[in-house]
Amino acid sequence: MVKAIRVHELGGPQVLKWEDVEIGEPKEGEVCVKNKAIGVNFIDVYFRKGLYYKADTMPFSPGMESCGVVTALGPGVTGRRVGDLVAYVGTPMGSYAEEQILPENKVVPVPPSIDPIVAASILLKGHTVLVHAAAGGVGSLLCQWANALGAIVIGTVSTKEKTAQAKDDGCRHVIVYTEEDFVARVTVITSDNGVDVVYDSVGKDTFQGSLACLKTRGYMVSFGQASGAIDPVPLSALAAKSLFLTRPALFQYTAARDKLLKVAAEVFANVASGVLRVRVNHKYALSHAAQAHADLENRKTSGSVVLIP
Template sequence: MKVKAIRVHKIGGPEVLTWEEVEIGEPSEGEIRIKNKAIGVNYVDIYYRTGLHQEPLPFVPGKEAVGVVSAVGPGVTGIEVGDVVGYADTPMGTYTEEQIIPATLAIPIPPSVDHITAASVLLKGMTTYVLVKQAFKIQAGHTVLVHAAAGGVGSLLCQWANALGATVFGTVSTQEKAIQAAEDGCHHVIIYTEEDFVAQVAEITSRKGVHVVYDAVGKDTFKGSMECLMPRGCMISYGQCSGRPDPVPVSDLASKSLILGRPGMRHYTATRDELLHAAGEVFAGVAAGVLRVRVNHVYPLHEAARAHADLEARRTSGSVVLLPAMPAADS
């Protein structure tokens, strides 16, 4: 079976995302085919396109989508044609009209959550769950610094940390993003393109520092993030939008007895039970109003290059979604 998809034939800028026909075949034993309704764009898609993360060429990018099951392979039980499911992080290749995946990776989407919201919150929400409840367990009274606080993960992270009773510090690049971060529960918003975030955190905490820093900006912020921590604080490095952080000698952690972690969502959702538990926590958060999903940018799938260019240039906030079929314009 042939479908239209975005494919990468060579590493490069957004222009290497080409719209073409690809052969996907039929589901084999244990597999299902999904007709994608909404596809989440994640910063990690840029790492693969630019070669920071490696994938054999050519490849269809994308790590998150929500759609309707269109075919079921032999041996699959508990999933039927017509079911609405999502999948996140693995396997690669969601920038496509239809995709075949192992049935064990399909996550049922609650009927109360629409396709676009689900594709905006699944991967980013499960990542946030790992950050606030697994890699570091936020408790009431903790002080938390979140970089890129208006981003896809950042927005959800501020909301969840606030709901858990933390005092939240957030960094953003613009005034517009600062307003959003404050709405999302940041008690102290720092515009790190204008202010020294290390000095600001020191001043606001009376030089005590924060319990934990969540840093996915990487190279530009990592060193300053370590300076913001209190003794016995925890540095959670979980991404690298500005480039890989410079290496840190382990002995550097000794001056404040710091803990350094580099969690990846997939290691916390590796079993079927863990995956469904993480997704369940996210959808419970959405249902309770703890997670208010910001679908700030929607593009047709064939314009994935424009979505990548905007995300990479820091022009986006909240979640970015691609649609294989755009809704009809109001007449």
């Protein structure tokens, strides 16, 4: 028997119970790991509340990141030895435990120079994302959600006045792209490594720079063109760093009724729980829709804009 955190019902922090559990012996291709440190991530909260996904079975132990020492080997394990320091991230969930059984192919060796506490805190985190128009309605939510998931968020804004909001929404770095070269700044921030993902709703003015900010095999998510239509992109522009480019439309993801309900419920649940704070910074009378459009296009707004009938 070992001690572990168990969740018998979804809810607040009080549902996390410290209990005895039986983990058994490692089976074919598995190892037993005595944890030295366990990563805590916002996705653990989502599981606890049932906001993101629901665990397949109840009760369950949360946790998707840890570092520890191999204490036993199952049959057929050849790549690990008892005493190895290893880390894991992802599935199977259950790292909130003194010991856990893991598939051999899910663990990675940890160099002796890396402290187990450090190793347990970096594998599920570390993605660096660039969000353009970080103070806008969508940008604000993107920054908050990415930050909650453990990403390092770099946000661009059009004016200095929007910097404070972007920082409050989780941006570790904020770039006023109308005053400085955002590509050069991202290069410095990332030590010339680039970012994993760019979320670009600006379009023409930022597109080429966004590609330049990506690391090898990075993802370019283009979902708007506030500054104008994007010029045609030759495939060679992507081949240089094996980049991925997507132009998603929300309505394609919510065309099926069940998908729409799931997505809406997930968003509302994150708002209700405080993960997302919706900033409705501008309200206009419906009859003043023209003014709302003018202010939006002239970058005079931040957060969400609504019309009141």
